[in-house]
Amino acid sequence: MAGKPARPTNAIDQTRRMLSLVTYLRERPGARVEDVARAFGITEDELISDLDVLPLCGTSFRGGDLLDIDTDGDRIWWRNPGALAAEAAEPLRIAADEATALLVAARAVSTLPGLREGDRQALLRATAKVEAAAGEAAGASSRLSVTFESEGGVFADVDRAISERRRLWIRYYSPSRDELSEREIDPIRLVSVGHTYVEAWCRRSEARRTFRLDRVAEIKILDEPSAPPEIELRDLSEALVQPAAEDPEVVIEVGPGGRWVAEYYPHDSAEELPDGGLRITLRAPDPGSLRRLALRLGRDGRIVSPQDVADSARQAAREALLAYDAPQDAYPAPDRPRATPAPQAAPAPDSAPAPDSAPAPKAAPAPKGAAAQTGTGGTEPRTDAGSVTGTATGVGAVPRPDSGPRAVRDEMYDRQEQGL
Amino acid sequence: MAIAKAERLMNLALCLLGTRRPLSKRELRESIEAYLEAGSDDSFNRMFERDKDDLRELGLVIETVENLDGEVGYLARRDSNRLPPITLDAEEAAALGLAAKVWQQARLAGAASGALQKLRAAGLPEGVDPYEAHGALEPRIPVHEAAFEPLMLACRDRRPVTFDYRKATAARPEPRQVEPWALECWRGHWYLAGWDRDRGAERVFRLSRITGKVRARNGAYTAAVPDVVTVRETVAGWAGDIADRTALIRLRSGSGYPLRAKSASVRELGDGWDELEIPYGHGLDAWLVEFGPDVVVLEPAELRADVVDRLRAVAKG
Incomplete structure (x- = not known):
């Protein structure tokens, strides 16, 4: 079934499923394999493997007590439903783990801000009913919670x-x-x-x-x-993006205060440094975009290579400092009222005494130009080239979020919780 | 060939569910082929105890009853194992179907499917295929942290745990003794809230910073578990989401969209710069520095000094 993650067979899960199957099949003589598999959210192969086991089960393996459940691959027949007392085939109570898994997920989905209102109401009603049916087993579900973020x-x-x-x-x-x-x-x-x-x-x-x-x-x-071409949906569960092997290598050295970088950026290696820091090697399609990281790190770390990214961060910091080093009256002092009209001296580089700073119209020029060159050689920065249908890079182009892969995402909202 | 475990568990479950009187171990052994083939009494006993535990994990309530002769018997009574009546309409069924597939952790994915299958057996409507109905929406709960499962079980069973934990800014992990209260997933990461025994205080831990194994310990909790555990608020505070002050900055026109999106007010200055009021919480200094020369902090002085300090560190290289 498309989009459903395949799970390894597990005796516990299979037993749980077979117990429900027995109840289900008893009510439905001649049920179709296809329909039952869909109702149980499993593949037909998984169902067939359950049907191989069920005839070996019963209240005793002697004297015809085994369940005579049989399939021709299309329909399923239970030839001796009397082998199991009606009451032994009633639906089973929901276990604590089952209640937790289903209720926590249902509550999480119901917090999705964009969920259709009708669906949300249906989910809330269903959640309340399942809570009631699960009884005490629902109690532990309050110890897990999940919040989805979305606009x-x-x-x-x-x-x-x-x-x-x-x-x-x-x-x-x-x-x-x-x-x-x-x-x-x-x-x-x-x-x-x-x-x-x-x-x-x-x-x-x-x-x-x-x-x-x-x-x-x-x-x-x-x-x-909307007319998107037929494309195969990928399993996005593991990571939305993985750096590609041919991406340029970036080396970052961080002190203890910058170790979080290794948590947030998928990397090839993170080597311990004597001072408690790390030397992190990662691949980024657009190393220029890591300028932001270099600026954020401050004294907690630096980009070792590529050199032009390190230079561009340094350059940006120097340029930014000009605004603070400018004569005091060029900026409202912290205690001046906010209504003060803007000072005429904008912090443009060319108005400041900075011999080594070329006037830049906007930010530092690094990311755009550098990316186009180090990346694909195309006209667009490589971060924008996440196509499966082939780009200038061709080889193993891995689809990436348009904003750039995780390796270069700026944490617009998810800034790290360094205190924990 | 050894008999598959699922077959053995299934037979034990059917025997216990199908009987009206307690069945002794001897009777069970005679009814279940896998137990007959188990060889020695010892290996049968071990297997039987394990299987009972597994069935209890599945939610089966198995009673142990002693008869007049002092022989122990087992049964799973219908009235303690029957699902209470529950009626769900097609919309509710579809919504639950969507929820049941969001877990990306094997144990919880299996448990959620199991719950849905039990409901299905109890007559949950099938008109809508939950795996197709909401094709456009695919929420996923990621669980990449190895510490998740042992901590989930410890929270469930209220068992103290020990683990090595490396704080974000620490080079080496340190051993922690924790009474786990609750786990919460926020922005795709899992956090644990609990009582830190050595520190004698509530603490929040990020699961990805737990190194090595989580070990469950015996014994009761020493601190009371609060009625409401607020993991998210703690984490949000560190993440700078909780701002108690306001900062005033200048931002180059056309740049820094995320700052604009968060701002309380934007005033165009007309000289290529805008003036913004933005919430000032933990970590704002580091964020502002990312924008390099496109941002100038005006006030408060403390933030301005922090930003200058950071810029100097980068400028030095």
Whole structure:
């Protein structure tokens, strides 16, 4: 069944399933294999393997007490339902772990801000009924909880566009370039893994893209129909993105205060340093976007290579400092009233006494240019080239969120909890 | 060939569910082929005890009863094992179907499916295929942390645990003794709240920072478990989501969208810069520095000094 994660066979799960199957099949002589598998959320192969075991089970292995359950591959027949007293085949009470798993998930899904109201109400009703039926077993479920993050309004629009098969226009924030860009997308599905993403066909780049909803600044449902090409859905469960082998290598050295980098950035290696820090090696399609990380780290770490990223961070910091080093009257002092009109001296580099600082119109020039060169050699930075249909890179192009892979995401909201 | 465990468990369950009187171990051994083939009494006894525990994990209530001759018997009474009547309509069934597939942790995924299958056996409507109905929405609860399962069981059974924990800024892990209260997943990461015995205080731990094995200990909790455990608030505070002050910054026009999205007010200055009021919580200094020369902190002075300090560190290289 598409999209359903395959689970390894486990005796506990199989026993639990077979007990329910016995109850279910008793009521439905001649049930179709296909229908039963669907009702139980398992593959037909899994069901057949259960049907291989059931004839070996019964209240005794002697004297015809075994269940005579048989299938021709299409329908399932139970030829001696009397082998099991009616009361031995009643539906079983929900166990504590089962109640916890189902209730925690149901409560989490019901917090999805963009969930359709009708679905939310149905889920809340169902949750209350399951709680009541589970009784005491429901108690432990309060010890686990999950909150999904998603932007309510954006979510609702994407959800509606998917169900009505309509195209979307979005203004989307790219952290690596600190830029908003407009594009039209044909949404395919919503995925919540910590953050919520929409997987879509991007009409601007004619490629599959993944957009994080909290980075969608504006959204409009268009009248045009959505027509994404048939593409195979990937299993996004493990990671939305993995760095590709051919991505440029980045080496970062951090002190103890920067060890969190190893938690947030998928990396190839993290070597312990004598001072309690780490030397982290990772691959990023667009190393220029790591300038933000270098700036954030401050004294807790630095980019060792590529050199141009380290230089660009240093350069950006120097440029930023000019604004603070400028004559005192160029900026409102901290205690000046906020209504003070803007001082005429803007902190533009060219107005400040900085011999080594070239006037830059906006930010440091590193990310864009550097990325285009170190990346694909194409006209766009590599972070934008996450297409499965092939890009300039060709080889093993791994689809990436449009905003850049996890390796270069700026933690717009999920800044690390360094205190824990 | 050895008889599969699922077959053995199934037979034991059917025997215990199908009987009206307690069955002795001897009777069970004679009825279940796998037990007859178990060889020695010892290996049968071990197998039988393990199987009973497994069936109890599945939710089966198995009673142990002693008869007049002092012989111990077992049975699973119908009235303690029967699912109470529950009626769900097609919409409710579809919604539960969606919820049942969000776990990415094997044990909980299995348990959630198991719950749904029990409901299915009890007549949960099938008109809507839960795996197709909400095709557009795919919530997933990620569980990558090895510490999750042992901690989940410890929370459930209220058992103290010990583990090595490396604080975010510490080079080496330190052993911790914790009475676990609750686990919470927030922004895709799992956290544990509990009582830290050595520190004599409530603590929140991030599961990815637990190194090595989680070991469950015997004994009762020494501290009372609060009625409401608030993991998220603690974590949100560290993550800078809880702001008690306001900062005033200048931001270059057209840049720093996330800062704008969070701001309380934006005022255009007309000289290529805007002035923003933004919430000032933990970690704001580090975030502002990311924007390099596109941000200038005006006030408070403390934040301004922190940002300058950080910029100097980067500028030095």
